[in-house]
Amino acid sequence: xxxxxxxxxxxxxxxxxxxxxxxxxxxxxxxxxxxxxxxxxxxxxxxxxxxxxxxxxxxxxxxxxxxxxxxxxxxxxxxxxxxxxxxxxxxxxxxxxxxxxxxxxxxxxxxxxxxxxxxxxxxxxxxxxxxxxxxxxxxxxxxxxxxxxxxxxxxxxxxxxxxxxxxxxxxxxxxxxxxxxxxxxxxxxxxxxxxxxxxxxxxxxxxxxxxxxxxxxxxxxxxxxxxxxxxxxxxxxxxxxxxxxxxxxxxxxxxxxxxxxxxxxxxxxxxxxxxxxxxxxxxxxxxxxxxxxxxxxxxxxxxxxxxxxxxxxxxxxxxxxxxxxxxxxxxxxxxxxxxxxxxxxxxxxxxxxxxxxxxxxxxxxxxxxxxxxxxxxxxxxxxxx
Amino acid sequence: xxxxxxxxxxxxxxxxxxxxxxxxxxxxxxxxxxxxxxxxxxxxxxxxxxxxxxxxxxxxxxxxxxxxxxxxxxxxxxxxxxxxxxxxxxxxxxxxxxxxxxxxxxxxxxxxxxxxxxxxxxxxxxxxxxxxxxxxxxxxxxxxxxxxxxxxxxxxxxxxxxxxxxxxxxxxxxxxxxxxxxxxxxxxxxxxxxxxxxxxxxxxxxxxxxxxxxxxxxxxxxxxxxxxxxxxxxxxxxxxxxxxxxxxxxxxxxxxxxxxxxxxxxxxxxxxxxxxxxxxxxxxxxxxxxxxxxxxxxxxxxxxxxxxxxxxxxxxxxxxx
Numbered sequence: 001x002x003x004x005x006x007x008x009x010x011x012x013x014x015x016x017x018x019x020x021x022x023x024x025x026x027x028x029x030x031x032x033x034x035x036x037x038x039x040x041x042x043x044x045x046x047x048x049x050x051x052x053x054x055x056x057x058x059x060x061x062x063x064x065x066x067x068x069x070x071x072x073x074x075x076x077x078x079x080x081x082x083x084x085x086x087x088x089x090x091x092x093x094x095x096x097x098x099x100x101x102x103x104x105x106x107x108x109x110x111x112x113x114x115x116x117x118x119x120x121x122x123x124x125x126x127x128x129x130x131x132x133x134x135x136x137x138x139x140x141x142x143x144x145x146x147x148x149x150x151x152x153x154x155x156x157x158x159x160x161x162x163x164x165x166x167x168x169x170x171x172x173x174x175x176x177x178x179x180x181x182x183x184x185x186x187x188x189x190x191x192x193x194x195x196x197x198x199x200x201x202x203x204x205x206x207x208x209x210x211x212x213x214x215x216x217x218x219x220x221x222x223x224x225x226x227x228x229x230x231x232x233x234x235x236x237x238x239x240x241x242x243x244x245x246x247x248x249x250x251x252x253x254x255x256x257x258x259x260x261x262x263x264x265x266x267x268x269x270x271x272x273x274x275x276x277x278x279x280x281x282x283x284x285x286x287x288x289x290x291x292x293x294x295x296x297x298x299x300x301x302x303x304x305x306x307x308x309x310x311x312x313x314x315x316x317x318x319x320x321x322x323x324x325x326x327x328x329x330x331x332x333x334x335x336x337x338x339x340x341x342x343x344x345x346x347x348x349x350x351x352x353x354x355x356x357x358x359x360x361x362x363x364x365x366x367x368x369x370x371x372x373x374x375x376x377x378x379x380x381x382x383x384x385x
Numbered sequence: 386x387x388x389x390x391x392x393x394x395x396x397x398x399x400x401x402x403x404x405x406x407x408x409x410x411x412x413x414x415x416x417x418x419x420x421x422x423x424x425x426x427x428x429x430x431x432x433x434x435x436x437x438x439x440x441x442x443x444x445x446x447x448x449x450x451x452x453x454x455x456x457x458x459x460x461x462x463x464x465x466x467x468x469x470x471x472x473x474x475x476x477x478x479x480x481x482x483x484x485x486x487x488x489x490x491x492x493x494x495x496x497x498x499x500x501x502x503x504x505x506x507x508x509x510x511x512x513x514x515x516x517x518x519x520x521x522x523x524x525x526x527x528x529x530x531x532x533x534x535x536x537x538x539x540x541x542x543x544x545x546x547x548x549x550x551x552x553x554x555x556x557x558x559x560x561x562x563x564x565x566x567x568x569x570x571x572x573x574x575x576x577x578x579x580x581x582x583x584x585x586x587x588x589x590x591x592x593x594x595x596x597x598x599x600x601x602x603x604x605x606x607x608x609x610x611x612x613x614x615x616x617x618x619x620x621x622x623x624x625x626x627x628x629x630x631x632x633x634x635x636x637x638x639x640x641x642x643x644x645x646x647x648x649x650x651x652x653x654x655x656x657x658x659x660x661x662x663x664x665x666x667x668x669x670x671x672x673x674x675x676x677x678x679x680x681x682x683x684x685x686x687x688x689x690x691x692x693x694x695x696x697x698x699x700x701x702x703x704x705x706x
Contacts, residue, residue: 001552036502037533037546045533049546053553061534061546064462064502089437089460119460120437 002056008193017155017181018043018085020188021111022051024159025083027196030109031057032082034071036064036090039123040179041113044085065090069097069110076106077235079226081163081200085111087179088121091130091137098172099138102261104235105170105214105222107201109162112174113182114342116367125368126179128291128342134174135320141258143265145272146174146320148290152186158317164199165272169264170221176319178342180292180370204231214257215242220264265321274317275326279305283312285380286334288327288351290316293340293363293371300376311380322350331355336383338363340371359383392587397425401453408451409443413616415606415623416440416522418580420493423520423604424454426590430486432471433457436464436494436503439529440522462502465510465519468492472515489594490517497527500536500561511570511599518593518600521563524608532611536561539631540689541682542670544611549673554682559689567601568637574600576636580607581624582647589636589645596638605632613669622667628657629664630694635701642700652703658694661687 007026015023022044025033033048045061052059058075062068068084075082086094091112101108116122117129134146145165149158159175166173204211204223213233216222222242225231234244239254247253265272279301280286289297294315304311314330316323327350331337337355339348340363348362363379365371403424410417416439424431433456435441441458444451459467471490478484494503499521507519526544527533534547540559543549547556567575573596576589586604593600607623609616626632627647634645644652651658662683665671674682698704 037497037527037530039530042530042533042545046531046545050548050550053550059546063500063504063536093462120458 002054004055007055008190008196010190010192013188013190014185015152015188016043016183016185017149017152017177018113018183019047020152020155021085021159021175021177021182022047023188023190024156025109025163026051026055027156027190027193027198028160028163029081029198029200030083030163031080032072032075033057033059033084034062034068034075034082035084036062036068036086038065038087038090040115040182041085041087041090041111043182044111044113065093066097069094069101072108073097073101073104073106076108077104077227079229081107081167083109083111083163085113087113087115087123088117088127088130089119091133095133095137098144099140099142100237101172102138102142102144103237105224105261106172107166107170107224108172109159109166110172110174111159112176114176114178122367124179126292126342126370127366128178128293128346130176131319131343131346134176141262143171143262144174144320145169145171145265145318146176147317148176148319149181150291150294150315152181152184153188154317155181156188156190160196160198164197167199167201168221169268170201170224171265174320176291178291208232212242213244214240216260216264220260220267269321272318272321273323273326275323276313276315276317278313278315280312280314280330280333282310283334284310285336285338285384286312286314286330287338287340287376287380288314288316288330289340290319290347291342293342293365296371296373297340297376300373300380303373304377304380307377309377309380309384319347322354324354327351327354328356331358334358336361338376338379338383340365340376342366342370390591392426392584392591397583397587400425403427403431403453404444405451405453407449409446410439411610411616413609413619414443415580415608415619416495416524417443418619419520419522419586419604419606420444422580422583422586423491423590426587426594427489428591428594429489431489431491434459434464434467434471434490434492436492436498437461437529438495438498439524440493440495442529461498463506464492464494464498464503466506468517468519469510469513469515472517476516491594492517492519494519494521495529496521496523496525496537497535500563508570511567511572511601514572514598516598518590518602520590521601521603522606523603524606524611525560526608526611528608528611537563540686541665541674543673544670554673554679555670562693564601564603568640568642570599571640572599572601573597574636574638576601577603577605577632577634579605579623579627579632579634579647581620581627582634585634585645585647592636592638611670613672614667618667622664625659625664625667629659629661629690631661631664631690633694633697635697642697644697644701644703652698652701661690
């Protein structure tokens with residue numbers, strides 16, 4: 001009873017962030033889900049176990065998170081759009097294979113519904129403590145893409161965006177949501193299938209004998225042949241040349257590969273980065289936020305304006321690559337920047353780097369309760385005094 | 386190996402609980418009963434290491450603890466590795482004369498932490514031969530995260546990631562023969578137990594603690610939430626699992642396999658072997674199997690149960706019936 005048309009449930013729904021994420025994945029053409037239960041991301045697995053089967057996809061519950069992401073790498077190389085979903089401890093277990101996916105340039109999506117850490121931490125409580133892990137979690141130099149949704153609608157939209165970016169740049173893309181967004185229920189509008197922009201990986205056009213699996217085009221991304229498509233190739237976690245042949249001693253090959261893997265993201269950063277600017281035109285003080293704190297920040301900025309504080313908000317949708325330019329521009333204009341985060345200071349370091357001499361104030365929150373607008377207003381008031 | 390102790394009801398009642406009441410387990414929780422029984426069988430100072438799972442969560446909700454022994458919560462995948470470290474450290478301290486007492490180590494993990502994510506650590510610890518008892522409390526799914534299938538979930542059970550629908554009748558794979566895998570590690574002691582037979586659980590726990598080297602105890606512990614039955618039926622269901630031979634009781638001591646009394650009776654008097662349907666119909670996780678579309682699954686479960694039972698009888702040198 002497979003019905004592929006059910007991949008896009010066009011209409012208005014009331015659902016949680018986790019469920020919207022699963023629907024976004026299906027709308028983006030996800031055909032494989034490998035996962036392992038973990039609070040607060042389990043609902044994504046549960047939804048996919050029912051829905052993927054309906055549309056002819058494959059759901060596999062793996063033996064752990066290492067198996068989950070390894071299966072996703074396999075499924076992606078077998079030619080399907082593939083994803084997994086997890087939270088802190090599971091994300092930690094995935095790190096080695098994230099490096100493998102970077103090295104083998106495997107398009108895939110990892111959803112991390114962040115809870116409180118370190119270790120088992122607070123499984124049912126929100127956090128934004130995996131921001132730096134998303135960037136630097138696996139060993140070696142690499143660049144990665146991570147997006148941070150701040151509503152249930154964005155869980156749907158950005159999951160599609162994650163697949164599109166993964167397919168475009170042949171890189172693992174992380175949807176970095178927090179427990180509140182994952183478990184919150186809101187209205188979601190799912191557009192008709194034909195209105196959804198879905199991108200798929202580019203395929204090689206060269207004759208099979210001439211195919212070089214890691215020879216990039218001008219955008220630094222190589223076209224991707226998959227298993228069974230007639231091309232013989234070698235994908236490896238070892239440093240490799242454009243033919244895919246392992247090269248474990250040459251400094252030249254190592255330099256060329258590592259630089260290209262980073263540069264395909266760095267040099268395309270302008271195309272990748274998305275952020276929302278709110279009332280920044282004449283702002284004296286800015287809030288830079290992402291995920292759940294950005295909702296309180298928006299409210300705080302509106303309230304502050306009523307109180308005569310010239311406040312503005314830069315809401316980051318893209319976390320990695322870090323929107324350096326956008327933050328620099330804001331910093332040049334304002335007297336101070338307030339960064340509310342549900343951690344003990346992570347993305348604030350990047351903001352400080354981009355802000356140069358403009359003072360940056362961290363508003364750290366750990367545990368159950370997200371920031372209140374009043375706390376953010378108070379911080380802004382102190383900053384511009 | 387001498388097994389002189391009897392564990393009479395009087396003795397058990399008089400021994401103080403080391404896993405105490407007041408924990409937050411659900412009414413009718415099988416694993417909580419298993420833990421209480423097992424901790425009654427300890428013989429002296431004992432250290433417990435506990436993998437992530439229901440029993441870790443319900444027994445140590447801040448600021449309380451249900452444990453009257455030193456207790457450590459490890460990650461999900463590494464109770465056996467953690468126990469290895471404890472055992473190696475105690476051994477070194479003994480060798481250096483810094484410790485005279487015998488200290489027992491028990492690692493508790495659920496089916497997720499044993500069949501799936503924890504099997505690598507378990508296999509490694511068994512191969513290295515550390516002296517500890519590993520207890521698998523098996524409630525046949527990831528109950529802590531809301532009833533997802535595990536390698537221990539039986540064929541046909543509906544869980545939130547193996548949902549029964551119009552086409553698929555619940556989980557399609559059969560339960561992994563985890564205790565057999567542990568027998569293949571050639572460790573000194575492997576046993577299965579059901580919380581319906583508390584004396585058997587206690588005796589097997591004590592044997593597992595007494596042997597030198599790794600011991601593995603697989604305890605069937607029904608879960609009313611995940612198996613979908615009335616909370617008063619936990620013990621009845623744990624008993625039915627044995628009487629239907631879905632979960633036979635046996636032990637393997639230095640590779641010698643023998644049936645425990647409750648299963649031996651069934652082996653000797655085959656008319657006492659009850660059909661699996663009687664077990665399946667007590668639990669709503671199997672209710673779709675009682676519909677005409679999926680009836681044949683009950684036959685499949687019966688066939689697999691018989692196949693595994695006959696294999697066990699052969700291993701115990703009892704005639705295949």
